[in-house]
Amino acid sequence: METTEKNRFSVLLEQLINMGEVKSSSLAAALRYDPSYISKWITGRMIPVEKTKQKVLRGISQEIVRQSTPDGLEMLSANYQITDTDELQTVIYDNLEAEYNYVMELQKTYGTLIEPKMSFFMMLSPAQYIAKMRHPVLRRVKLLNIAAEMDLMALNHEYRMQIIQGSMRREVYRSYPDVHFSLIIHIQPEKMEKIEDAVFLMNVISDMSRVDFRLYKNSQAAGRMIFSVQDEFMISGMLVDDKRCMAVNVSTETEHCRSMFETLSEVCTRDVLLYRPSTIDELIEEHIYQQSMLAMNKSWYIGHLTEHFLPDELFEELLETLKKEMAPDPIEEVQLRYLHALTKKALAESSSRVILCKEAITQLVIEKEISFYGYWIKLSLPQVKTYLRYLQTLCQGEEASLKMKVLSERLVTDYQYEMTQCVFLSDGSSYLMTKTENRKNNLALFNHPDMMTIFEQFFQNIWNIQDERCLSTSEEQQQFFDHMIHNTEIQTAIPFHF
Numbered sequence: 001m002e003t004t005e006k007n008r009f010s011v012l013l014e015q016l017i018n019m020g021e022v023k024s025s026s027l028a029a030a031l032r033y034d035p036s037y038i039s040k041w042i043t044g045r046m047i048p049v050e051k052t053k054q055k056v057l058r059g060i061s062q063e064i065v066r067q068s069t070p071d072g073l074e075m076l077s078a079n080y081q082i083t084d085t086d087e088l089q090t091v092i093y094d095n096l097e098a099e100y101n102y103v104m105e106l107q108k109t110y111g112t113l114i115e116p117k118m119s120f121f122m123m124l125s126p127a128q129y130i131a132k133m134r135h136p137v138l139r140r141v142k143l144l145n146i147a148a149e150m151d152l153m154a155l156n157h158e159y160r161m162q163i164i165q166g167s168m169r170r171e172v173y174r175s176y177p178d179v180h181f182s183l184i185i186h187i188q189p190e191k192m193e194k195i196e197d198a199v200f201l202m203n204v205i206s207d208m209s210r211v212d213f214r215l216y217k218n219s220q221a222a223g224r225m226i227f228s229v230q231d232e233f234m235i236s237g238m239l240v241d242d243k244r245c246m247a248v249n250v251s252t253e254t255e256h257c258r259s260m261f262e263t264l265s266e267v268c269t270r271d272v273l274l275y276r277p278s279t280i281d282e283l284i285e286e287h288i289y290q291q292s293m294l295a296m297n298k299s300w301y302i303g304h305l306t307e308h309f310l311p312d313e314l315f316e317e318l319l320e321t322l323k324k325e326m327a328p329d330p331i332e333e334v335q336l337r338y339l340h341a342l343t344k345k346a347l348a349e350s351s352s353r354v355i356l357c358k359e360a361i362t363q364l365v366i367e368k369e370i371s372f373y374g375y376w377i378k379l380s381l382p383q384v385k386t387y388l389r390y391l392q393t394l395c396q397g398e399e400a401s402l403k404m405k406v407l408s409e410r411l412v413t414d415y416q417y418e419m420t421q422c423v424f425l426s427d428g429s430s431y432l433m434t435k436t437e438n439r440k441n442n443l444a445l446f447n448h449p450d451m452m453t454i455f456e457q458f459f460q461n462i463w464n465i466q467d468e469r470c471l472s473t474s475e476e477q478q479q480f481f482d483h484m485i486h487n488t489e490i491q492t493a494i495p496f497h498f
Contacts, residue, residue: 021069031060065085209277232257234261235250273447278441298346307370319331322373365384430446
């Protein structure tokens with residue numbers, strides 16, 4: 001008997017039913033469909049009609065979670081790396097919808113539900129290229145291997161972020177260690193926009209901190225747009241300018257995809273790695289944190305507030321909170337006290353320049369959180385006020401070793417871009433810290449001189465701003481802190497807080 005190749009939606013539906021150990025007859029009864037319909041969806045002879053798509057897919061995702069055996073539910077949870085059943089139902093629906101929409105697009109474009117093994121397009125716009133790049137396989141979070149070589153810096157900011165954000169699930173509070181992504185780009189620090197391009201890289205590092213991501217530099221990426229998922233999908237083309245991709249090939253042929261993936265992977269060597277993912281714990285264990293405190297010419301860009309600016313009494317209060325409520329492992333109290341004392345003395349006695357974002361202060365007053373050695377800790381209103389008053393004292397005195405400027409406006413207006421990261425530059429080790437609750441890979445240790453150059457240029461360009469975007473004088477800064485402290489006092493006077 002001749003077998004018919006199944007479409008991607010049917011393959012996923014069968015996988016979910018088998019994984020959850022759900023009977024198709026029970027699924028049909030719950031959905032109030034004849035079992036023959038479910039059978040045809042599974043075998044690929046037909047798919048649900050488009051007008052009932054949302055109702056049917058929501059019903060399927062709900063019933064697969066509800067009817068799964070304990071072992072099946074455990075397997076589904078492991079596959080999507082989610083334990084909450086409501087969230088599991090949501091991501092299964094999301095996965096089914098992505099595959100359904102992909103199959104329907106194939107039907108409209110090629111007149112078939114089965115994706116062709118190879119397609120060729122003479123010319124695509126970047127938006128069209130990105131749409132074809134967003135293959136449903138990217139919704140998977142288990143055993144996903146990606147390699148890409150893309151001239152991102154030649155694209156405009158909107159297209160860059162669409163490519164980076166893609167369609168992979170990367171919730172801020174969760175990591176996906178089974179998603180491996182190596183990206184090769186072409187960068188020339190001397191030709192980059194000093195602030196905008198650095199902010200783009202900050203957002204790339206932050207966005208991709210949830211997966212096992214590596215960023216490489218290679219000049220051969222110039223003019224190339226190649227994206228490959230091992231054994232499953234690839235798209236390649238030449239970027240003629242920021243408006244045209246020429247000679248675009250799209251393939252799902254296993255051998256072709258594997259060959260391209262392996263070719264790109266061979267270029268990903270340590271000497272062209274731009275940064276090394278790390279954590280604060282690793283920095284402390286490797287003495288990099290300590291070395292950066294003792295280095296000359298420290299330049300810090302602060303996009304969210306951290307443990308670096310704490311008076312002694314507040315440090316002790318937060319250390320106690322960490323010990324009692326948050327840390328899963330025993331805390332090295334002696335070590336953290338040493339680091340606090342070292343930081344405080346280094347800021348008081350050695351040359352340091354700090355750019356403090358107004359938004360970081362605003363977030364503290366509203367959200368009442370700081371990053372304390374990588375842990376996010378909620379502060380009480382009196383603690384927020386103590387933190388602000390101490391910061392205010394650090395701004396006082398024109399002769400102090402610590403020079404501070406307050407960045408009072410966003411320098412990049414695009415809503416997609418955030419400047420909530422922190423950049424710590426010094427003559428020794430330099431790194432970027434992301435604003436995420438995921439403590440794994442939430443820090444990027446610069447591994448290449450180009451990264452140092454890019455972020456030194458970024459810092460220096462902001463530091464040299466002489467207009468209203470930067471509060472440079474002590475008087476301006478004192479007025480700003482007085483205002484933020486007053487905002488805290490207003491909240492203190494209100495009996496109920498949320």
